[in-house]
C-alpha cells in the first residue's frame with residue numbers, strides 16, 4: 001500500500017512470524033496489495049521436504065489467484081472416487097467424488113518461489129514483541145529487531161506470538177496419533193497400485209481408520225510413476241502411560257508432538273508394522289510394508305477466543321488447530337490471509353480497524369472447524385471407548401513382548 005504525501009511515499013510494512021504455509025499465504029497476499037512484507041522463520045533449513053498430502057480446497061486456489069501466483073495446472077493429482085475396503089480387501093462401498101490431492105511441498109515450493117528471497121529470513125526466531133498505537137516491534141533471539149505496522153503470528157501450534165498474548169491457551173492432545181507414510185509409485189506392487197491409484201481409499205474399523213491417496217512426487221512431479229502414495233492411520237494411545245514412549249525417537253530424545261521420517265524408535269516402528277498385519281486389509285498392509293520411513297504426528301486440539309490484538313493477528317494453526325479429518329488446516333490459513341487483505345483494502349489499510357472487522361468471521365470459521373474436527377475424530381476413535389481398536393492392547397505390553 002503506497003500513501004503519497006508531498007514529502008514522501010509511505011509503504012505499509014508487515015512482519016510475519018513463521019515461514020510455513022500460513023505465513024507464506026499471508027506474505028504473498030499482503031505483498032499483492034502493495035505492502036512490504038518480511039517473513040521470519042525459525043528453521044535454518046529449507047522447509048521443502050516437510051509434510052505429506054493435502055486435500056486441495058478452493059481457498060488455496062483463490063489465494064494463489066488473488067496473489068497472481070503462476071503455476072502449471074493442475075495443482076495436484078485427481079482422484080475420481082472414494083473407496084471403502086472390507087477387512088479382506090474387497091470393496092465395501094464406492095462413491096463417485098472428484099477431488100484434487102496435492103502435497104505440502106508443492107504448495108510450499110510454489111509460494112516460496114513467488115515470495116521475494118531477500119524478504120524471507122531463515123534462522124530467525126521470535127523472542128517477543130511490543131506494540132504502541134502506531135507500530136509493533138519484534139525482537140529475535142539473536143538480539144536483532146524489526147518494526148512494522150502489523151505483525152502476523154503464523155508460527156504454528158506452539159506459537160510464541162500466541163503464548164505472549166494468550167498464555168493459558170495451549171494445544172491439547174486429542175487421545176490419538178496419526179501414523180503416516182509416503183511410498184514412491186514404483187515401490188508398490190502393481191495390483192495394489194492399480195487399486196489405490198485415482199482413488200481416495202479408506203478402511204474403517206473399531207476406534208480407528210486408515211486412508212490413502214496419491215500425491216505429487218517429492219520434486220512436485222505429477223507424472224505417473226513419479227508420484228507418491230500418501231497414507232494416514234489414526235490410532236489411540238493413552239497420553240500418560242503410552243504417549244511418552246511413542247514420542248521417544250530412536251536417538252532416545254523425547255519429542256513434543258511428532259517423530260519425523262527416519263527417526264521412529266525401532267520397537268515402535270515394529271509394533272506399528274505388527275498392528276498393520278493384524279488390523280489392516282491386504283492392500284493397506286502392502287502399503288505400510290512398502291513404507292521405508294513412517295512417521296508420527298499427534299492429533300491436538302486448539303481453539304482461542306481472540307485473533308486480533310491491536311496491530312497483531314494470529315493465523316493458521318497458531319490460532320485454531322482443526323483436526324485433520326476436516327482436511328481444512330491449510331485452507332483455513334489461506335482463508336485467514338484472504339480475508340485479512342480484503343479487510344485492509346476495505347478499511348483503507350487502517351490496521352486496527354481492519355483487524356477488528358476481520359476477526360469476527362475468522363473466529364467463527366475457526367470455531368466451526370475446531371468443533372467439526374472433534375466430532376468427526378471422536379466418532380471415529382472413541383465410539384467403542386478409549387481402547388486401541390476397541391481391544392485391550394497396550395503399547396507397554398506389546399513392547400514388553402518385543403523386548
Ligand SMILES: Cc1cc2nc3c(=O)[nH]c(=O)nc-3n(C[C@H](O)[C@H](O)[C@H](O)COP(=O)(O)OP(=O)(O)OC[C@H]3O[C@@H](n4cnc5c(N)ncnc54)[C@H](O)[C@@H]3O)c2cc1C
Nearest residue numbers: 018020021022042055125126155156316317324328329330
Ligand atoms: C495427520 C495430519 C494430516 C493433515 N492433513 C491435512 C490436509 O489434508 N489438509 C489440510 O488442509 N491440512 C492438513 N493438516 C493440517 C496442516 O498440516 C496444518 O494445519 C498446517 O500445516 C499449519 O500450517 P501453519 O503454517 O499454520 O503452521 P506450521 O506449518 O506449524 O508452521 C509454523 C512455522 O512457524 C515457525 N516458527 C515457530 N515458532 C517460531 C518463532 N518463535 N519464530 C519464528 N518462526 C517460528 C515454525 O518453524 C514453522 O515453520 C494435517 C495435519 C495432520 C497432523
